Amino acid sequence: MTLEDLNQLKKHLSDDLQVFLNSYNGLKSLEQKFEYSKVLVEQIGKKANAGDDLMIPMTTSLYIPGKLKTNDKFLVELGTGYFAEFDCK
Numbered sequence: 001m002t003l004e005d006l007n008q009l010k011k012h013l014s015d016d017l018q019v020f021l022n023s024y025n026g027l028k029s030l031e032q033k034f035e036y037s038k039v040l041v042e043q044i045g046k047k048a049n050a051g052d053d054l055m056i057p058m059t060t061s062l063y064i065p066g067k068l069k070t071n072d073k074f075l076v077e078l079g080t081g082y083f084a085e086f087d088c089k
Contacts, residue, residue, distance in 0.1 A: 030078070030079050033079070034076075034078070036060065037076045037077075037086075038086075040057060041074045041076065041086055041088060042088060044068070044071065044074070044088075045071050045072065045074075045087075045088025046088070048068050048071050049068070049071055050068055050069060050070050050071055051067065051068065051069075052067070052068045052071075053065065053066070053067055053068075054066060054067075054068055071088070072087055072088055073085055073086070073087050074086050074087070074088075
């Protein structure tokens with residue numbers, strides 16, 4: 001291989017590595033958000049009752065007022081518009 005070919009290969013591999021690192025960091029971020037949601041669901045399930053007023057976390061810094069319909073099932077956003085229903089257990 002010529003020096004130019006090797007430089008192109010190096011750039012291509014560096015670009016691929018950057019894509020993998022960005023994907024990994026995004027996945028780690030989602031994992032942290034999921035763990036945060038898990039803790040919130042557990043706490044709300046233990047401490048709140050159906051009909052209670054509470055502040056619903058939309059993000060780690062944004063909360064909106066709401067009323068708890070039930071304290072045993074929760075709808076959690078997994079990211080990019082995907083939701084999953086969880087129970088307290």
